[in-house]
Amino acid sequence: MGKTKSAGAPAKEADVPRSIWERLETAPRSGRATLTHPQIAAAAVALADAEGLEALSMRKLAESLGVATMALYRYVDSKDELLELMIDAVVDPSVLTADLGDWRAVFREIATRHRETSLAHPWLVAAQAQVPNLLTPARNEVAERMIGALDPLPLTGDQKMQFIRAIDGFARGASGAEVNRRMMMERRGYGPDGDVRLLLRGSMQWLLRSGRYPRMAKLVRDGLAPVDSAAEFEIGVDAMLDGLAVRFGI
Amino acid sequence: MGKTKSAGAPAKEADVPRSIWERLETAPRSGRATLTHPQIAAAAVALADAEGLEALSMRKLAESLGVATMALYRYVDSKDELLELMIDAVVDPSVLTADLGDWRAVFREIATRHRETSLAHPWLVAAQAQVPNLLTPARNEVAERMIGALDPLPLTGDQKMQFIRAIDGFARGASGAEVNRRMMMERRGYGPDGDVRLLLRGSMQWLLRSGRYPRMAKLVRDGLAPVDSAAEFEIGVDAMLDGLAVRFGI
Protein backbone atom coordinates (compact mmCIF):
# COMPACT_ATOMS: atom_id res chain seq x y z
CA MET A 1 0.00 0.00 0.00
CA GLY A 2 1.18 3.45 -0.79
CA LYS A 3 4.52 2.36 -2.10
CA THR A 4 3.06 0.13 -4.82
CA LYS A 5 3.59 0.94 -8.46
CA SER A 6 -0.12 0.92 -9.26
CA ALA A 7 -0.66 3.79 -11.66
CA GLY A 8 -4.07 4.45 -10.17
CA ALA A 9 -2.84 5.67 -6.81
CA PRO A 10 -3.25 9.43 -6.41
CA ALA A 11 0.24 9.58 -4.92
CA LYS A 12 0.40 11.34 -1.61
CA GLU A 13 2.70 14.29 -1.93
CA ALA A 14 4.95 12.98 0.79
CA ASP A 15 6.12 9.83 -0.98
CA VAL A 16 7.13 11.66 -4.14
CA PRO A 17 10.92 11.84 -4.37
CA ARG A 18 12.00 15.46 -4.23
CA SER A 19 13.91 16.86 -7.16
CA ILE A 20 17.54 17.74 -6.81
CA TRP A 21 16.61 21.42 -7.02
CA GLU A 22 14.33 21.19 -4.04
CA ARG A 23 17.00 19.35 -2.07
CA LEU A 24 19.61 21.95 -2.97
CA GLU A 25 17.32 24.62 -1.68
CA THR A 26 16.27 23.04 1.59
CA ALA A 27 19.68 21.61 2.56
CA PRO A 28 21.71 24.69 1.70
CA ARG A 29 25.20 23.69 2.81
CA SER A 30 26.99 20.88 4.50
CA GLY A 31 29.93 20.42 6.83
CA ARG A 32 32.95 20.11 4.65
CA ALA A 33 32.17 19.30 1.08
CA THR A 34 35.07 19.28 -1.35
CA LEU A 35 32.90 19.85 -4.40
CA THR A 36 30.05 22.13 -5.36
CA HIS A 37 27.18 21.36 -7.67
CA PRO A 38 28.10 24.07 -10.20
CA GLN A 39 31.63 22.70 -10.26
CA ILE A 40 30.37 19.19 -11.01
CA ALA A 41 28.01 20.47 -13.68
CA ALA A 42 30.77 22.48 -15.35
CA ALA A 43 33.13 19.52 -15.44
CA ALA A 44 30.43 17.28 -16.85
CA VAL A 45 29.55 19.84 -19.52
CA ALA A 46 33.20 20.17 -20.49
CA LEU A 47 33.52 16.42 -20.80
CA ALA A 48 30.37 16.05 -22.87
CA ASP A 49 31.37 18.96 -25.10
CA ALA A 50 34.75 17.40 -25.74
CA GLU A 51 33.88 13.74 -26.18
CA GLY A 52 30.15 13.48 -26.56
CA LEU A 53 27.40 12.43 -24.21
CA GLU A 54 27.96 8.72 -24.67
CA ALA A 55 31.56 9.14 -23.47
CA LEU A 56 30.46 10.85 -20.28
CA SER A 57 30.59 8.37 -17.42
CA MET A 58 30.56 8.79 -13.69
CA ARG A 59 34.05 7.31 -13.57
CA LYS A 60 35.54 9.71 -16.09
CA LEU A 61 33.77 12.66 -14.53
CA ALA A 62 35.08 11.74 -11.08
CA GLU A 63 38.57 11.38 -12.45
CA SER A 64 38.42 14.77 -14.14
CA LEU A 65 37.39 16.24 -10.79
CA GLY A 66 40.08 14.40 -8.87
CA VAL A 67 37.72 12.46 -6.64
CA ALA A 68 36.65 8.85 -6.37
CA THR A 69 33.75 7.68 -8.49
CA MET A 70 31.36 7.12 -5.64
CA ALA A 71 32.07 10.48 -4.13
CA LEU A 72 29.83 11.98 -6.81
CA TYR A 73 26.85 10.17 -5.41
CA ARG A 74 26.96 12.38 -2.34
CA TYR A 75 25.93 15.22 -4.64
CA VAL A 76 23.72 13.48 -7.12
CA ASP A 77 21.30 10.59 -6.70
CA SER A 78 21.78 9.22 -10.18
CA LYS A 79 23.27 9.99 -13.55
CA ASP A 80 19.90 11.36 -14.62
CA GLU A 81 20.21 14.04 -11.97
CA LEU A 82 23.65 14.85 -13.28
CA LEU A 83 22.08 15.42 -16.68
CA GLU A 84 19.58 17.76 -15.05
CA LEU A 85 22.43 19.77 -13.58
CA MET A 86 24.09 19.93 -16.98
CA ILE A 87 20.92 21.02 -18.76
CA ASP A 88 20.51 23.79 -16.25
CA ALA A 89 24.16 24.79 -16.44
CA VAL A 90 24.19 25.57 -20.16
CA VAL A 91 21.22 27.91 -19.91
CA ASP A 92 22.24 31.40 -18.87
CA PRO A 93 19.27 33.74 -18.56
CA SER A 94 21.54 36.70 -17.85
CA VAL A 95 22.50 37.02 -21.53
CA LEU A 96 18.89 37.81 -22.42
CA THR A 97 18.74 41.54 -22.86
CA ALA A 98 15.75 42.21 -25.11
CA ASP A 99 13.33 44.86 -23.91
CA LEU A 100 10.54 43.14 -21.97
CA GLY A 101 8.10 45.56 -23.54
CA ASP A 102 8.77 44.13 -27.01
CA TRP A 103 7.31 40.68 -26.78
CA ARG A 104 8.33 39.68 -30.29
CA ALA A 105 11.95 40.59 -29.58
CA VAL A 106 11.87 38.65 -26.31
CA PHE A 107 10.62 35.47 -27.93
CA ARG A 108 12.92 35.80 -30.90
CA GLU A 109 15.89 36.23 -28.63
CA ILE A 110 15.03 33.28 -26.42
CA ALA A 111 14.36 30.97 -29.35
CA THR A 112 17.56 31.99 -31.12
CA ARG A 113 19.51 31.54 -27.92
CA HIS A 114 18.00 28.06 -27.56
CA ARG A 115 19.27 27.17 -31.00
CA GLU A 116 22.75 28.52 -30.34
CA THR A 117 23.00 26.62 -27.09
CA SER A 118 21.96 23.40 -28.82
CA LEU A 119 24.59 23.85 -31.50
CA ALA A 120 27.29 24.68 -28.95
CA HIS A 121 26.36 21.66 -26.82
CA PRO A 122 24.98 19.04 -29.18
CA TRP A 123 24.53 16.53 -26.37
CA LEU A 124 21.79 18.80 -25.03
CA VAL A 125 19.32 17.41 -27.55
CA ALA A 126 19.77 13.84 -26.37
CA ALA A 127 19.92 14.88 -22.72
CA GLN A 128 16.60 16.70 -22.98
CA ALA A 129 15.02 13.62 -24.46
CA GLN A 130 16.33 11.39 -21.69
CA VAL A 131 15.51 13.42 -18.61
CA PRO A 132 11.82 13.84 -17.84
CA ASN A 133 12.07 16.96 -15.68
CA LEU A 134 13.14 20.02 -17.59
CA LEU A 135 11.91 22.50 -14.98
CA THR A 136 15.31 23.63 -13.80
CA PRO A 137 15.94 27.00 -12.15
CA ALA A 138 17.55 28.62 -15.19
CA ARG A 139 14.81 27.41 -17.51
CA ASN A 140 12.15 28.62 -15.13
CA GLU A 141 13.76 32.00 -15.16
CA VAL A 142 13.53 32.03 -18.94
CA ALA A 143 9.88 31.04 -18.74
CA GLU A 144 9.34 33.84 -16.28
CA ARG A 145 10.75 36.24 -18.85
CA MET A 146 8.41 34.99 -21.52
CA ILE A 147 5.42 35.39 -19.25
CA GLY A 148 6.58 38.88 -18.45
CA ALA A 149 6.71 39.79 -22.10
CA LEU A 150 3.15 38.57 -22.61
CA ASP A 151 1.79 40.13 -19.42
CA PRO A 152 0.62 43.44 -20.89
CA LEU A 153 -1.23 41.67 -23.70
CA PRO A 154 -4.92 40.80 -23.46
CA LEU A 155 -4.41 37.05 -23.16
CA THR A 156 -5.77 34.53 -20.71
CA GLY A 157 -3.30 32.57 -18.63
CA ASP A 158 -3.96 29.50 -20.72
CA GLN A 159 -3.25 31.39 -23.91
CA LYS A 160 0.03 32.62 -22.51
CA MET A 161 1.08 29.10 -21.66
CA GLN A 162 0.07 27.88 -25.11
CA PHE A 163 2.01 30.66 -26.71
CA ILE A 164 5.14 29.81 -24.77
CA ARG A 165 4.83 26.08 -25.39
CA ALA A 166 4.36 26.61 -29.12
CA ILE A 167 7.48 28.73 -29.56
CA ASP A 168 9.44 26.46 -27.29
CA GLY A 169 8.28 23.46 -29.26
CA PHE A 170 9.49 24.87 -32.52
CA ALA A 171 12.80 26.00 -31.05
CA ARG A 172 13.43 22.59 -29.57
CA GLY A 173 12.47 20.59 -32.62
CA ALA A 174 14.19 22.76 -35.19
CA SER A 175 17.37 22.85 -33.11
CA GLY A 176 17.26 19.10 -32.62
CA ALA A 177 16.85 18.50 -36.32
CA GLU A 178 19.73 20.82 -37.12
CA VAL A 179 21.96 19.02 -34.65
CA ASN A 180 20.98 15.73 -36.28
CA ARG A 181 21.97 17.08 -39.66
CA ARG A 182 25.31 18.29 -38.34
CA MET A 183 26.06 14.98 -36.69
CA MET A 184 25.33 13.18 -39.89
CA MET A 185 27.57 15.50 -41.90
CA GLU A 186 30.35 15.04 -39.40
CA ARG A 187 30.00 11.29 -39.32
CA ARG A 188 30.14 11.13 -43.09
CA GLY A 189 33.37 13.05 -43.13
CA TYR A 190 32.14 16.39 -44.37
CA GLY A 191 32.84 19.09 -41.82
CA PRO A 192 30.07 19.98 -39.39
CA ASP A 193 29.79 23.35 -41.06
CA GLY A 194 29.66 21.98 -44.58
CA ASP A 195 26.98 22.52 -47.12
CA VAL A 196 24.05 20.17 -46.71
CA ARG A 197 24.04 19.73 -50.45
CA LEU A 198 27.17 17.64 -50.13
CA LEU A 199 25.04 15.06 -48.39
CA LEU A 200 22.52 15.13 -51.16
CA ARG A 201 25.19 14.76 -53.81
CA GLY A 202 27.04 12.04 -51.92
CA SER A 203 25.38 9.69 -49.49
CA MET A 204 21.85 10.28 -50.71
CA GLN A 205 22.62 9.73 -54.34
CA TRP A 206 21.63 6.07 -54.31
CA LEU A 207 18.37 7.00 -52.60
CA LEU A 208 17.43 9.52 -55.23
CA ARG A 209 18.46 7.16 -57.99
CA SER A 210 16.27 4.40 -56.57
CA GLY A 211 13.34 6.07 -58.30
CA ARG A 212 11.11 5.79 -55.27
CA TYR A 213 11.33 9.47 -54.44
CA PRO A 214 10.91 11.21 -57.75
CA ARG A 215 9.83 14.56 -56.35
CA MET A 216 12.77 14.74 -53.97
CA ALA A 217 15.08 13.78 -56.80
CA LYS A 218 13.66 16.49 -59.02
CA LEU A 219 14.11 19.07 -56.29
CA VAL A 220 17.74 18.18 -55.93
CA ARG A 221 18.26 17.98 -59.68
CA ASP A 222 16.79 21.43 -60.18
CA GLY A 223 19.35 22.80 -57.76
CA LEU A 224 19.14 24.00 -54.21
CA ALA A 225 20.85 27.00 -52.72
CA PRO A 226 23.18 26.60 -49.76
CA VAL A 227 21.16 26.48 -46.56
CA ASP A 228 21.43 29.38 -44.13
CA SER A 229 20.25 27.57 -41.03
CA ALA A 230 20.25 30.62 -38.77
CA ALA A 231 18.08 32.61 -41.16
CA GLU A 232 15.78 29.66 -41.73
CA PHE A 233 15.35 29.23 -38.00
CA GLU A 234 14.40 32.85 -37.55
CA ILE A 235 11.92 32.69 -40.37
CA GLY A 236 10.29 29.78 -38.59
CA VAL A 237 10.13 31.66 -35.31
CA ASP A 238 8.68 34.74 -37.00
CA ALA A 239 6.13 32.68 -38.87
CA MET A 240 5.03 31.04 -35.65
CA LEU A 241 4.87 34.37 -33.83
CA ASP A 242 2.78 35.90 -36.61
CA GLY A 243 0.48 32.91 -36.81
CA LEU A 244 -0.10 32.87 -33.07
CA ALA A 245 -0.60 36.63 -32.94
CA VAL A 246 -3.32 36.44 -35.59
CA ARG A 247 -4.95 33.50 -33.88
CA PHE A 248 -4.97 35.17 -30.47
CA GLY A 249 -5.94 38.56 -31.82
CA ILE A 250 -2.88 40.48 -30.68
CA MET B 1 45.88 8.60 -45.19
CA GLY B 2 42.26 8.57 -46.19
CA LYS B 3 41.17 6.66 -43.12
CA THR B 4 42.30 9.35 -40.71
CA LYS B 5 39.83 11.19 -38.54
CA SER B 6 40.95 14.60 -39.75
CA ALA B 7 37.83 16.66 -40.22
CA GLY B 8 39.37 18.46 -43.13
CA ALA B 9 39.45 15.50 -45.46
CA PRO B 10 36.84 15.80 -48.21
CA ALA B 11 35.94 12.14 -47.66
CA LYS B 12 35.97 10.14 -50.82
CA GLU B 13 32.57 8.64 -51.39
CA ALA B 14 33.96 5.15 -51.35
CA ASP B 15 35.20 5.09 -47.77
CA VAL B 16 31.93 6.30 -46.29
CA PRO B 17 30.21 3.40 -44.54
CA ARG B 18 26.97 2.64 -46.31
CA SER B 19 23.77 2.96 -44.36
CA ILE B 20 21.79 -0.11 -43.45
CA TRP B 21 19.14 0.92 -45.96
CA GLU B 22 21.58 0.95 -48.80
CA ARG B 23 22.90 -2.45 -47.79
CA LEU B 24 19.40 -3.86 -47.55
CA GLU B 25 18.75 -2.68 -51.06
CA THR B 26 21.91 -3.88 -52.73
CA ALA B 27 22.20 -7.25 -50.97
CA PRO B 28 18.58 -8.23 -51.30
CA ARG B 29 18.56 -11.74 -49.87
CA SER B 30 20.89 -14.29 -48.43
CA GLY B 31 21.20 -18.05 -48.29
CA ARG B 32 19.09 -19.15 -45.43
CA ALA B 33 18.45 -16.46 -42.89
CA THR B 34 16.18 -17.31 -39.98
CA LEU B 35 15.19 -13.72 -39.29
CA THR B 36 14.04 -10.76 -41.32
CA HIS B 37 14.73 -7.12 -40.64
CA PRO B 38 11.06 -6.18 -40.21
CA GLN B 39 10.73 -9.04 -37.73
CA ILE B 40 13.67 -7.76 -35.71
CA ALA B 41 12.37 -4.21 -35.80
CA ALA B 42 8.92 -5.30 -34.65
CA ALA B 43 10.31 -7.28 -31.73
CA ALA B 44 12.51 -4.37 -30.69
CA VAL B 45 9.60 -1.94 -30.89
CA ALA B 46 7.47 -4.26 -28.78
CA LEU B 47 10.19 -4.50 -26.17
CA ALA B 48 10.78 -0.75 -26.04
CA ASP B 49 7.03 -0.09 -25.87
CA ALA B 50 6.67 -2.48 -22.97
CA GLU B 51 9.72 -1.68 -20.89
CA GLY B 52 11.22 1.52 -22.21
CA LEU B 53 14.20 2.24 -24.37
CA GLU B 54 16.72 1.90 -21.56
CA ALA B 55 15.52 -1.67 -20.95
CA LEU B 56 16.06 -2.64 -24.58
CA SER B 57 19.29 -4.58 -24.91
CA MET B 58 20.66 -6.78 -27.62
CA ARG B 59 20.53 -9.72 -25.21
CA LYS B 60 16.88 -9.26 -24.32
CA LEU B 61 15.94 -8.67 -27.93
CA ALA B 62 17.73 -11.82 -29.03
CA GLU B 63 16.01 -13.81 -26.31
CA SER B 64 12.61 -12.49 -27.33
CA LEU B 65 13.37 -13.62 -30.88
CA GLY B 66 14.66 -17.01 -29.79
CA VAL B 67 18.16 -16.58 -31.17
CA ALA B 68 21.58 -16.05 -29.66
CA THR B 69 22.68 -12.51 -28.89
CA MET B 70 25.39 -12.36 -31.50
CA ALA B 71 23.11 -13.67 -34.19
CA LEU B 72 21.57 -10.22 -34.37
CA TYR B 73 24.83 -8.76 -35.55
CA ARG B 74 24.43 -10.59 -38.84
CA TYR B 75 21.51 -8.25 -39.53
CA VAL B 76 22.65 -5.08 -37.87
CA ASP B 77 26.08 -3.53 -37.53
CA SER B 78 25.40 -1.86 -34.20
CA LYS B 79 22.67 -0.99 -31.78
CA ASP B 80 22.38 2.41 -33.45
CA GLU B 81 21.34 0.69 -36.64
CA LEU B 82 18.74 -1.22 -34.69
CA LEU B 83 17.35 2.10 -33.52
CA GLU B 84 17.20 3.22 -37.13
CA LEU B 85 15.17 0.16 -38.01
CA MET B 86 12.82 0.89 -35.12
CA ILE B 87 12.39 4.54 -36.05
CA ASP B 88 11.48 3.48 -39.56
CA ALA B 89 9.17 0.74 -38.37
CA VAL B 90 6.83 2.98 -36.38
CA VAL B 91 6.25 5.32 -39.31
CA ASP B 92 3.54 4.04 -41.61
CA PRO B 93 2.98 6.33 -44.58
CA SER B 94 0.06 4.23 -45.79
CA VAL B 95 -2.25 5.69 -43.13
CA LEU B 96 -1.89 9.14 -44.68
CA THR B 97 -5.01 9.70 -46.71
CA ALA B 98 -5.39 13.46 -47.01
CA ASP B 99 -5.99 14.79 -50.52
CA LEU B 100 -2.64 15.77 -52.02
CA GLY B 101 -4.34 18.78 -53.58
CA ASP B 102 -5.05 20.27 -50.15
CA TRP B 103 -1.63 21.12 -48.86
CA ARG B 104 -2.85 22.38 -45.51
CA ALA B 105 -4.65 19.12 -44.86
CA VAL B 106 -1.58 17.13 -45.88
CA PHE B 107 0.70 18.96 -43.47
CA ARG B 108 -1.83 18.91 -40.67
CA GLU B 109 -2.30 15.20 -41.06
CA ILE B 110 1.41 14.43 -41.12
CA ALA B 111 2.17 16.61 -38.11
CA THR B 112 -0.70 15.17 -36.09
CA ARG B 113 0.36 11.67 -37.02
CA HIS B 114 3.88 12.49 -35.85
CA ARG B 115 2.51 13.50 -32.48
CA GLU B 116 0.38 10.40 -32.14
CA THR B 117 3.30 8.16 -33.01
CA SER B 118 5.47 9.88 -30.43
CA LEU B 119 2.86 9.42 -27.74
CA ALA B 120 2.31 5.78 -28.66
CA HIS B 121 6.06 5.09 -28.67
CA PRO B 122 7.60 7.49 -26.18
CA TRP B 123 11.07 6.03 -26.72
CA LEU B 124 10.93 7.52 -30.21
CA VAL B 125 11.86 10.94 -28.87
CA ALA B 126 15.09 9.72 -27.29
CA ALA B 127 15.85 7.44 -30.22
CA GLN B 128 15.59 10.32 -32.68
CA ALA B 129 17.99 12.35 -30.59
CA GLN B 130 20.52 9.52 -30.46
CA VAL B 131 20.64 8.43 -34.06
CA PRO B 132 22.09 10.93 -36.52
CA ASN B 133 20.51 9.56 -39.68
CA LEU B 134 16.77 9.99 -39.78
CA LEU B 135 16.46 9.53 -43.55
CA THR B 136 14.77 6.16 -43.44
CA PRO B 137 12.60 4.83 -46.26
CA ALA B 138 9.30 5.44 -44.50
CA ARG B 139 10.27 8.97 -43.53
CA ASN B 140 11.43 9.70 -47.02
CA GLU B 141 8.09 8.59 -48.29
CA VAL B 142 6.42 11.05 -45.95
CA ALA B 143 8.74 13.80 -47.16
CA GLU B 144 7.83 12.88 -50.71
CA ARG B 145 4.19 13.41 -49.83
CA MET B 146 4.88 16.83 -48.40
CA ILE B 147 6.79 17.88 -51.49
CA GLY B 148 3.92 16.62 -53.59
CA ALA B 149 1.46 18.77 -51.68
CA LEU B 150 3.60 21.86 -52.27
CA ASP B 151 4.34 21.08 -55.90
CA PRO B 152 1.49 23.06 -57.47
CA LEU B 153 2.35 26.14 -55.41
CA PRO B 154 4.59 28.91 -56.75
CA LEU B 155 7.52 28.15 -54.44
CA THR B 156 11.19 27.63 -55.15
CA GLY B 157 12.74 24.32 -54.20
CA ASP B 158 14.49 25.96 -51.28
CA GLN B 159 11.25 27.42 -50.02
CA LYS B 160 9.60 24.01 -50.17
CA MET B 161 12.40 22.50 -48.11
CA GLN B 162 12.19 25.32 -45.59
CA PHE B 163 8.47 24.86 -45.34
CA ILE B 164 8.82 21.17 -44.64
CA ARG B 165 11.60 21.61 -42.15
CA ALA B 166 9.66 24.26 -40.25
CA ILE B 167 6.55 22.13 -39.81
CA ASP B 168 8.64 19.09 -39.02
CA GLY B 169 10.58 21.07 -36.45
CA PHE B 170 7.47 22.13 -34.62
CA ALA B 171 5.96 18.66 -34.74
CA ARG B 172 9.11 17.11 -33.38
CA GLY B 173 9.68 19.62 -30.61
CA ALA B 174 6.10 19.89 -29.43
CA SER B 175 5.74 16.10 -29.39
CA GLY B 176 8.98 15.73 -27.51
CA ALA B 177 7.93 18.26 -24.91
CA GLU B 178 4.60 16.54 -24.46
CA VAL B 179 6.28 13.18 -23.98
CA ASN B 180 8.53 14.81 -21.38
CA ARG B 181 5.50 16.11 -19.54
CA ARG B 182 3.85 12.70 -19.60
CA MET B 183 6.96 10.96 -18.35
CA MET B 184 7.20 13.40 -15.49
CA MET B 185 3.57 12.92 -14.56
CA GLU B 186 3.97 9.19 -14.64
CA ARG B 187 7.13 9.24 -12.58
CA ARG B 188 5.47 11.41 -9.97
CA GLY B 189 2.65 8.94 -9.59
CA TYR B 190 -0.08 10.80 -11.39
CA GLY B 191 -1.35 8.83 -14.35
CA PRO B 192 0.13 9.63 -17.75
CA ASP B 193 -3.23 11.02 -18.80
CA GLY B 194 -3.69 13.17 -15.73
CA ASP B 195 -4.23 16.87 -15.63
CA VAL B 196 -1.00 18.84 -15.84
CA ARG B 197 -2.35 21.09 -13.13
CA LEU B 198 -1.77 18.30 -10.64
CA LEU B 199 1.92 18.82 -11.21
CA LEU B 200 1.59 22.51 -10.60
CA ARG B 201 -0.37 21.95 -7.42
CA GLY B 202 1.95 19.21 -6.19
CA SER B 203 5.57 18.97 -7.12
CA MET B 204 5.91 22.56 -8.30
CA GLN B 205 4.37 24.11 -5.23
CA TRP B 206 7.70 24.68 -3.51
CA LEU B 207 9.03 26.29 -6.67
CA LEU B 208 6.18 28.76 -6.88
CA ARG B 209 6.39 29.50 -3.19
CA SER B 210 10.09 30.26 -3.46
CA GLY B 211 9.13 33.70 -4.69
CA ARG B 212 11.61 33.65 -7.53
CA TYR B 213 8.98 33.14 -10.19
CA PRO B 214 6.24 35.56 -9.26
CA ARG B 215 4.63 35.74 -12.69
CA MET B 216 4.46 31.98 -13.01
CA ALA B 217 3.00 31.77 -9.52
CA LYS B 218 0.37 34.37 -10.34
CA LEU B 219 -0.61 32.50 -13.48
CA VAL B 220 -1.15 29.32 -11.51
CA ARG B 221 -2.92 31.15 -8.70
CA ASP B 222 -5.33 32.79 -11.12
CA GLY B 223 -6.32 29.37 -12.35
CA LEU B 224 -5.56 27.45 -15.49
CA ALA B 225 -7.94 25.32 -17.48
CA PRO B 226 -7.19 21.66 -18.11
CA VAL B 227 -4.83 21.35 -21.05
CA ASP B 228 -6.13 19.81 -24.25
CA SER B 229 -2.79 18.79 -25.73
CA ALA B 230 -4.18 17.57 -29.03
CA ALA B 231 -6.01 20.83 -29.67
CA GLU B 232 -3.03 22.89 -28.58
CA PHE B 233 -0.80 20.96 -30.96
CA GLU B 234 -3.11 21.60 -33.87
CA ILE B 235 -3.31 25.28 -33.06
CA GLY B 236 0.47 25.37 -33.21
CA VAL B 237 0.52 23.62 -36.57
CA ASP B 238 -2.13 25.92 -37.99
CA ALA B 239 -0.34 28.99 -36.70
CA MET B 240 2.87 27.86 -38.33
CA LEU B 241 1.11 27.05 -41.59
CA ASP B 242 -0.56 30.46 -41.66
CA GLY B 243 2.63 32.27 -40.79
CA LEU B 244 4.60 30.48 -43.48
CA ALA B 245 1.86 30.98 -46.04
CA VAL B 246 1.87 34.72 -45.45
CA ARG B 247 5.65 34.86 -45.54
CA PHE B 248 5.88 32.90 -48.79
CA GLY B 249 2.94 34.63 -50.39
CA ILE B 250 0.73 31.59 -50.91
Place this chain on the structure above:
DNA sequence: GGTTGATGCGTACGGCGTACGCGCCAGCCG
Protein backbone atom coordinates in the same frame (compact mmCIF):
# COMPACT_ATOMS: atom_id res chain seq x y z
C1' DG C 1 29.45 -34.08 -54.93
C1' DG C 2 32.78 -31.01 -53.62
C1' DT C 3 33.40 -26.07 -52.66
C1' DT C 4 32.40 -21.77 -50.75
C1' DG C 5 30.59 -18.22 -48.38
C1' DA C 6 27.22 -16.74 -45.23
C1' DT C 7 24.97 -17.98 -40.85
C1' DG C 8 24.29 -19.04 -35.98
C1' DC C 9 26.49 -18.76 -31.88
C1' DG C 10 29.81 -19.37 -27.49
C1' DT C 11 33.20 -17.04 -25.20
C1' DA C 12 35.35 -13.16 -23.50
C1' DC C 13 36.67 -8.31 -22.63
C1' DG C 14 36.36 -3.80 -21.13
C1' DG C 15 33.24 -0.53 -19.43
C1' DC C 16 29.07 0.98 -17.30
C1' DG C 17 25.73 2.58 -13.15
C1' DT C 18 25.42 2.09 -8.58
C1' DA C 19 24.39 -0.65 -3.71
C1' DC C 20 26.69 -1.13 0.41
C1' DG C 21 29.48 -0.46 4.30
C1' DC C 22 33.61 1.27 6.36
C1' DG C 23 36.95 4.81 8.21
C1' DC C 24 37.23 9.56 9.19
C1' DC C 25 36.75 14.18 10.32
C1' DA C 26 34.23 18.72 11.03
C1' DG C 27 30.69 20.86 13.92
C1' DC C 28 28.01 21.05 17.71
C1' DC C 29 26.62 20.17 22.61
C1' DG C 30 27.55 19.64 27.16
Place this chain on the structure above:
DNA sequence: CGGCTGGCGCGTACGCCGTACGCATCAACC
Protein backbone atom coordinates in the same frame (compact mmCIF):
# COMPACT_ATOMS: atom_id res chain seq x y z
C1' DC D 1 37.54 21.36 26.06
C1' DG D 2 36.22 16.60 25.06
C1' DG D 3 33.05 13.39 23.36
C1' DC D 4 29.51 12.50 19.95
C1' DT D 5 27.38 12.23 15.59
C1' DG D 6 26.13 12.94 11.11
C1' DG D 7 27.89 13.80 6.80
C1' DC D 8 31.63 12.84 3.66
C1' DG D 9 35.07 10.36 0.71
C1' DC D 10 35.80 6.14 -1.01
C1' DG D 11 37.01 0.83 -2.02
C1' DT D 12 34.87 -3.14 -3.40
C1' DA D 13 31.72 -5.74 -5.82
C1' DC D 14 27.65 -7.04 -8.65
C1' DG D 15 25.01 -7.46 -12.57
C1' DC D 16 24.42 -5.70 -16.96
C1' DC D 17 25.81 -3.73 -21.23
C1' DG D 18 27.73 -3.56 -26.45
C1' DT D 19 30.37 -6.10 -29.30
C1' DA D 20 35.20 -8.34 -31.31
C1' DC D 21 36.55 -12.73 -32.65
C1' DG D 22 36.68 -17.27 -34.33
C1' DC D 23 34.65 -21.73 -35.05
C1' DA D 24 31.30 -25.23 -36.62
C1' DT D 25 27.64 -25.86 -39.85
C1' DC D 26 24.90 -25.94 -43.77
C1' DA D 27 22.46 -24.15 -48.03
C1' DA D 28 23.46 -23.12 -52.80
C1' DC D 29 25.95 -23.44 -56.81
C1' DC D 30 29.13 -25.43 -60.31
